[in-house]
Amino acid sequence: MADLTTDFLGIKSPNPFWLASAPPTDKEYNVRRAFEAGWGGVVWKTLGSEGPPVVNVNGPRYGAIWGADRRLLGLNNIELITDRPLETNLEEIARVKADYPDRAMIVSLMVPCDEESWKAILPRVSETGADGIELNFGCPHGMSERGMGAAVGQVPEYVEMVTRWCKMYYDKPVIVKLTPNIADIRGPARAAKNGGADAVSLINTINSITSVNLDSMSPEPMIDGRGTHGGYCGPAVKPIALNMVAEIARDAETRGLPISGIGGVTTWRDAAEFMALGAGNVQVCTAAMTYGFKIVQEMISGLSQWMDEKGYTDTSQIVGRAVPNVTDWQYLNLNHVTKARIDQDLCIKCGRCYAACEDTSHQAISMSPDRVFEVMDNECVACNLCINVCPVEDCITMEVLEPGQIDERTGTVVEDTYANWTTHPNNPMAKAAE
Amino acid sequence: MTTPQRSDGVQPGRLARSALDENFRDAYPPLDAHEAIVAADRCYFCHDAPCITACPTEIDIPLFIRQIATGTSEAAARTILTQNILGGMCARVCPTETLCEQACVREAAEGKPVEIGQLQRYATDTLMGAGVHPFTRATPTGKTVAIVGAGPAGLACAHRLAMYGHDVVIFEARSKGGGLNEFGIAAYKSTLDFAQRELEWLLQIGGIEIRHNQRLGHEISLQGLREAHDAVFLGMGLAGVNALGVPGEDKIHAGDAVDFIAELRQAEDLASLPIGRRVVVIGGGMTAIDAGVQAKLLGAEDVSIVYRRGQDAMSASRHEQEHAQRKGVRLICNAAPVGIEGNGSLTGVRFAYTETHDGKLVVTDDTFTLPADQVFKAIGQTLAGVPDALELAGRKIAVSETGATSVKDVWAGGDCASGGDDLTVTAVAEGRDAAEDIHRRLMM
Numbered sequence: 001m002a003d004l005t006t007d008f009l010g011i012k013s014p015n016p017f018w019l020a021s022a023p024p025t026d027k028e029y030n031v032r033r034a035f036e037a038g039w040g041g042v043v044w045k046t047l048g049s050e051g052p053p054v055v056n057v058n059g060p061r062y063g064a065i066w067g068a069d070r071r072l073l074g075l076n077n078i079e080l081i082t083d084r085p086l087e088t089n090l091e092e093i094a095r096v097k098a099d100y101p102d103r104a105m106i107v108s109l110m111v112p113c114d115e116e117s118w119k120a121i122l123p124r125v126s127e128t129g130a131d132g133i134e135l136n137f138g139c140p141h142g143m144s145e146r147g148m149g150a151a152v153g154q155v156p157e158y159v160e161m162v163t164r165w166c167k168m169y170y171d172k173p174v175i176v177k178l179t180p181n182i183a184d185i186r187g188p189a190r191a192a193k194n195g196g197a198d199a200v201s202l203i204n205t206i207n208s209i210t211s212v213n214l215d216s217m218s219p220e221p222m223i224d225g226r227g228t229h230g231g232y233c234g235p236a237v238k239p240i241a242l243n244m245v246a247e248i249a250r251d252a253e254t255r256g257l258p259i260s261g262i263g264g265v266t267t268w269r270d271a272a273e274f275m276a277l278g279a280g281n282v283q284v285c286t287a288a289m290t291y292g293f294k295i296v297q298e299m300i301s302g303l304s305q306w307m308d309e310k311g312y313t314d315t316s317q318i319v320g321r322a323v324p325n326v327t328d329w330q331y332l333n334l335n336h337v338t339k340a341r342i343d344q345d346l347c348i349k350c351g352r353c354y355a356a357c358e359d360t361s362h363q364a365i366s367m368s369p370d371r372v373f374e375v376m377d378n379e380c381v382a383c384n385l386c387i388n389v390c391p392v393e394d395c396i397t398m399e400v401l402e403p404g405q406i407d408e409r410t411g412t413v414v415e416d417t418y419a420n421w422t423t424h425p426n427n428p429m430a431k432a433a434e
Numbered sequence: 435m436t437t438p439q440r441s442d443g444v445q446p447g448r449l450a451r452s453a454l455d456e457n458f459r460d461a462y463p464p465l466d467a468h469e470a471i472v473a474a475d476r477c478y479f480c481h482d483a484p485c486i487t488a489c490p491t492e493i494d495i496p497l498f499i500r501q502i503a504t505g506t507s508e509a510a511a512r513t514i515l516t517q518n519i520l521g522g523m524c525a526r527v528c529p530t531e532t533l534c535e536q537a538c539v540r541e542a543a544e545g546k547p548v549e550i551g552q553l554q555r556y557a558t559d560t561l562m563g564a565g566v567h568p569f570t571r572a573t574p575t576g577k578t579v580a581i582v583g584a585g586p587a588g589l590a591c592a593h594r595l596a597m598y599g600h601d602v603v604i605f606e607a608r609s610k611g612g613g614l615n616e617f618g619i620a621a622y623k624s625t626l627d628f629a630q631r632e633l634e635w636l637l638q639i640g641g642i643e644i645r646h647n648q649r650l651g652h653e654i655s656l657q658g659l660r661e662a663h664d665a666v667f668l669g670m671g672l673a674g675v676n677a678l679g680v681p682g683e684d685k686i687h688a689g690d691a692v693d694f695i696a697e698l699r700q701a702e703d704l705a706s707l708p709i710g711r712r713v714v715v716i717g718g719g720m721t722a723i724d725a726g727v728q729a730k731l732l733g734a735e736d737v738s739i740v741y742r743r744g745q746d747a748m749s750a751s752r753h754e755q756e757h758a759q760r761k762g763v764r765l766i767c768n769a770a771p772v773g774i775e776g777n778g779s780l781t782g783v784r785f786a787y788t789e790t791h792d793g794k795l796v797v798t799d800d801t802f803t804l805p806a807d808q809v810f811k812a813i814g815q816t817l818a819g820v821p822d823a824l825e826l827a828g829r830k831i832a833v834s835e836t837g838a839t840s841v842k843d844v845w846a847g848g849d850c851a852s853g854g855d856d857l858t859v860t861a862v863a864e865g866r867d868a869a870e871d872i873h874r875r876l877m878m
Contacts, residue, residue, distance in 0.1 A: 068475040348539040351481030371484065391478050392543060 002307030004300060006040065006315050008280045009173040009198045009258055011131040013040035013104040016271065016315050017299050020262055020283035021045050021108035021134060021177075024293075026082055028092035032099070037293035038300060041104025043201075043283060046081035046136045047089050049111040049121060054080045054143075060221035063210030063230060072290050074236035076210045078221060078228060080142045081110050086124070094128040105129075106175065110136040110148050113158060115165050122169040132173035135166060137188070138204020140181050140231050150204070153179035156191035163195025175260060178202040178244075180237075185244040189254045200248060201260035201283060203241040205231025234286035238264030242277055246326045249278025266295075268302025275315065276322035330421040337407045337414045338382040338398040340364075340375045346395040347373060353386035353396060361385050377408040439711075439733055443779070444687050444808050446708045448733025454704045457731035461622040461757075462526075462552070470556040473549045474503035480539055485550060488537035490854065490863040491518035495534060499553055511561035512568045514554055519593045519866070520586055522562060522632050523615050524859045525555035526623050529720075531753040533859070562631070567638035572599035574641070577876045580605060580663040582650050585613020586858045587669030587848025589636055590865030591872075596641035598873045603663070605648035613671055614849075615858065617696040620724035622731070624699075649819070656821040660843060665872045668824075668831065668839070668846040669865055672815035672856075678716065682774030683811075691715060691725035691812035698728055710808025712736045714783045716771055717812030718748035723755065725810045726763045737763045738804055742770040742788050743795060766804075770797050774809060782806050817850055827852035837868030845872055 004015040018041035019025050019034055026045040034042060048054060056079055063076040082089055097105040107130045111117040125133055137153030144151040152158045159176060166174045176192035178185060180203040192200050207229050209219045219227030241263025248254045261279025265271050266287040274282050287295055303315075312318055342353070342365075349371040357365040364379035365386060375386075387396045401407060403416030421427055438448045449457070465473060477499040485495045493514050501510035514521040528534075530551035538547035561568065577600045581588045584606040592602045610616055615629040637644075648654050650670060659666045675690045677683060687710065701707050709732040715722045718741035726739040739758065741748055745767045748755060755765060769785040776782065787800045817829055825832045825840035830852040837845040847864030854860040 069472055348542040349480075349484065350478045350539040351483075352478060355481035367482075371482075 002304045002312055003314050004040075004303060004307075006281050008104070008260065009132065009175070011041070011104045011106075011173060012102070013281070014038075014102060015040035015296075015300055015303075016275065016281035017296050018042060018104060018106070018260070018281055018283045019288060020285040021106075021136065022285040022289070023079065024285060024288050027084065027089075028096055031092075031096050034288075034293050035096070035100045035103050038296045039103070039293065040281070041106065041131075043106040043108050043134050044089065044093055044130075046108040046110045046139070047086055047121070047125075048081050049117050050086050053083045053085055056080055056083050057223050059223040063208075063221045064234075065210055065236065072286070073234060074208075074210065074232055075234040075286050075289065076208045076221070076230040076232045077205070078141050078230040081108075081136070081139070086121075090124055090128050093125075093130055097129045097131075104131050106132045106134050108134045108136050108177070110139070110143060113147055113152055113162060118162065118165045119169050122166065126170060126172070130172070132175060132198070133166065133170060134175040134177050134201060135162060136177055136204070137162070138177045138179040138202075140179060140205060140207045141229060150179040150181055153177075153188055153204070154182050156187045159188045160191040160195035163192050163197045167196040173198040175199045175201050177204055177262075179204045180240060180244055180263075181207050185247050186251045186254065189248045189251070189257070193254050193257050197257070199258035199260060199280070200254075201262055202248070203237065203244055203263045205233045206237055206240065208232035233264065234290075235264045235266050238266075238270060242273060245274060245279055246277045246323065249320060249323045250326050268299045268306065271299060272303060272306060272318065273322075275318050276320070277326070278320040278323050280319050281315075332420060333418045334421065334424060335415045335417060335419045337401040337405075339377050339380050339401065340382060340384075340386050340396055341399045342373055342375060342386075342396050343394070344372065346392050348392055348395075349373070350391060352389045352391065356385050356389045379409060381409065439735055442711050442807055444708045444710045447705045448709060448711075449705075451705050454732070458621050458625075458704060460625045461620075464559060465549070465552050465556045470502055470507075470553060473553055474499045476540060477503070477548045478539060484537035484539065485534040485548075488533045489517075490533070490857065490860045491521075491524070491866070492863075493517045493521065493534075493554070495550055495554075498557055499548065499550070502553055502557055507557045507560040508564070508566065508568075510553075510557035514558055515561075515568060517866075518859065518862050519590050519636060520615070520632065520858065520862050521554055522558040523586070523624065523629065524862065525551050525558055526628070527615075527619050528857070528859050529751045529754065532751045562635055567635060569593075569597055569639055571596055571640050574601065575599040575876070577601065577664045578603065578662075579665045579667060579872060579876075580659040581667045581669060582654070582659070583607070583613060583668070583670035583848070583850075584611035584633070584644055585669055585671050585848060585861065586615060587671075587851075587861035587865035587868075588613070588667065589633065590862040591667045591669060591845075591847065591869045592642045592865075593636055593639055594866050594869035595872060596639045598869075600641070600664075600873070600876065602642045604642065604644045605650070605654050605659070606644055606646050607649040607670065607673075609646045611644050611646075613669075617699055618692060618721070619699070619858075620695065620728055621699055622728075650821070651819045656823065656841070656844065660841075664843070664876055666844045667837070667865070667868055667872065668844065668850060669848040669861070670819075671849045672817055674816035674818035675811070676814045676816060678771055678774075678811055678813065680771050680773050682776065682780070685774055685776060685780045685809075687780045687807060688774050688809040688811070691717065691721045691810040692815065694725050694810055695721065695728065698732075704732065707732060709734050710806065712804075712806045713738075713808045713810065714804050714806040715739045715810045715812055716783070717741065717814070718743065718750060718767075719812060719814070720750050720754060722810075722812035723750045723758050723763075725812055727758050727761050729808075729810070730761050730763050734808075738766050739763055740766045740769050740771070740783075740785060740804070742768070743790065744768055769802075770795075772797070772801060775803065780807055780809060783809055815849070820850075835867075836871035837864055838871060843875075 006016040021043040025042045061079040065074040139149035143149040176197040261274030262283040271282045498510040498513040534550045535547035541547040581604045612629040713729040713734040715726040773784040782805045831846045845868040848861035
């Protein structure tokens with residue numbers, strides 16, 4: 001059995017599955033149950049400064065979108081940071097950490113953007129014995145209107161400044177949680193690194209309106225006839241998160257900066273993908289909120305089985321393994337030619353590939369009167385849309401043309417050399433052949 | 435003590451009313467809103483979908499299912515009813531397992547088709563439940579069309595013609611409309627008087643008058659109808675019943691399955707309907723199944739359906755055969771009746787085993803007797819009372835693709851006309867298509 005023990009910033013946890021800072025980690029009761037269920041660590045729900053706790057709305061806090069059979073695909077929330085007293089949270093954190101010394105305990109923080117506020121709270125957190133802190137520079141709703149959360153995360157200079165204060169007043173690892181509500185994720189990531197961050201975690205939630213109530217003409221979730229944008233998460237955001245993780249993992253300035261991957265992690269496979277793109281561990285929220293704490297059992301068994309099958313013995317062996325293969329479009333091999341192939345034995349003759357190709361793509365699939373669907377190589381550009389819309393797994397696949405074969409669409413022989421846009425004759429900026 | 439169930443002979447009240455109520459409730463209860471959404475989610479929205487091709491009325495099934503899935507069942511019902519005005523009844527009685535659901539790609543994918551019939555019922559019930567008739571009548575044209583028979587073919591034809599603004603008079607032989615929807619379908623497929631409710635709903639289009647107790651060749655004649663109307667559509671079904679041609683057929687409890695089914699549908703009180711302790715049904719079609727199952731549900735202790743060919747040759751679908759078996763009806767194949775026995779009252783039916791040689795059925799000398807005190811014959815119906823002027827094709831009225839007969843201005847459709855299976859949905863398609871042709875001719 002593969003060893004899932006993970007060392008992230010020197011913080012050991014029995015597996016790389018942490019619960020993200022969110023409602024599941026709001027109190028001792030939940031966190032104890034999460035640890036009993038097998039979670040490797042938690043990031044405690046964000047604490048604010050001492051004083052009157054924040055208040056939440058008393059109507060719906062969540063909105064959602066669904067796939068077939070009402071599978072939850074995306075969740076949006078307008079909940080704020082913890083609305084329980086600071087002292088209560090700190091006491092509970094200390095108690096739980098003492099009882100579960102082998103689990104990671106990270107405390108998420110969000111206080112006003114001034115040195116005094118951070119200087120005040122950091123020693124209090126330190127006393128709990130928690131393993132580190134995560135700076136919530138990400139929440140896009142509510143707190144950002146008060147100059148916190150995403151309002152900080154969207155300004156790299158603030159990110160760097162606050163990170164620096166934290167490193168000054170706190171002696172354990174500092175993780176900076178990034179907002180995706182920004183044009184280029186590398187800016188705040190570089191700022192965090194420059195400020196001395198030990199790691200970044202991403203993504204926080206995405207600004208969103210999940211739906212509009214067409215009776216009341218209000219965005220949802222709706223509070224007394226009005227709505228506001230909330231933070232979007234869940235399976236639907238995973239592709240956005242994966243890209244941002246990869247961007248940081250391969251950026252010259254941030255390469256090697258530890259990353260905690262967040263965003264729609266629902267199964268062991270999602271976790272493995274985040275880790276392959278450079279995340280040292282993952283944080284989960286929506287999947288737990290949808291199915292409960294028990295899902296971690298599948299994540300643990302699934303990742304173990306896959307690592308065994310691949311011959312990996314330690315999670316560190318998979319971290320970043322796919323990063324070298326993430327590149328820019330201009331470096332993709334234009335001499336690599338594939339064609340779609342339809343397995344007639346697997347085909348159930350729904351014709352979705354045909355409709356997609358005929359109506360919206362390259363008219364490269366033929367349909368016979370008895371519903372046999374075949375790819376016409378002289379039209380197929382290998383766009384993959386047929387595979388994406390086919391309801392039967394592996395019914396349509398991409399076949400790679402071997403060098404020497406003729407691409408019937410272009411009439412040219414497939415070459416065995418690598419050639420990309422930078423040297424392509426159609427590129428006005430092409431570099432002259434050496 | 436002999437319980438009513440175990441007493442010999444043909445008698446009523448074999449089961450308590452509560453048991454009868456339970457037996458004759460909806461055999462396939464409708465989907466609720468949640469079930470409909472779950473079922474609709476499974477549709478792949480196929481291109482040029484095979485289910486549409488498999489439907490005699492060519493309902494745009496993927497479209498109506500998508501409309502259900504997106505919360506607009508009323509729009510879904512319009513999609514259905516535009517093609518098939520009796521979509522509500524067809525959702526209940528169509529052998530979907532051999533039509534749309536057999537063609538469903540999810541049948542090919544995992545042996546579990548989308549529940550098209552049930553979804554169609556959900557949509558049409560939703561619209562009809564709201565009391566909405568979604569079609570309006572065009573400006574009256576002043577043309578009149580006579581229709582013979584208020585069954586599925588006649589009603590579909592009438593509705594389409596009325597929609598186009600023509601005046602329609604339906605001449606119906608019975609005192610009640612609906613045809614086989616009302617008289618020829620197992621009670622558990624059409625509960626709560628659905629056939630009459632659907633008929634009344636259909637008539638909301640306006641411009642349709644039904645005259646009852648009007649039989650062709652008796653109260654009315656084809657010539658008379660032609661003279662009084664601009665066009666005539668014949669949809670009178672098959673009034674005759676095939677005979678077995680064996681001794682004893684005239685015994686008092688040797689009856690026609692169609693009469694039993696009709697009587698049961700019209701019965702005010704099922705407990706008053708007599709049924710045998712041991713019942714034998716002869717035949718292999720839907721009528722045989724409906725009679726056999728309902729005999730069992732009425733409390734017959736022992737029911738056998740006996741068919742002269744192999745099980746694969748039965749015209750009742752496998753799904754229907756299994757339904758009968760689940761209800762405790764025995765299917766006996768490859769046996770042909772040779773005599774109905776009994777000195778006075780009926781005591782049994784003598785069968786001879788059959789064999790098929792080169793596709794030809796051979797009755798052997800090997801016989802057996804099934805004890806019975808009631809026999810239902812379900813070996814097919816025949817055309818009866820057809821005016822001589824009409825050309826026949828085989829044993830039915832010869833018609834063109836659009837239902838035109840050999841006589842000018844006379845169309846025919848449904849079971850009485852050539853072509854197509856004898857199904858409600860086929861009758862609807864033929865009635866509708868004839869109406870389109872009639873309309874074209876009238877407006878020339």
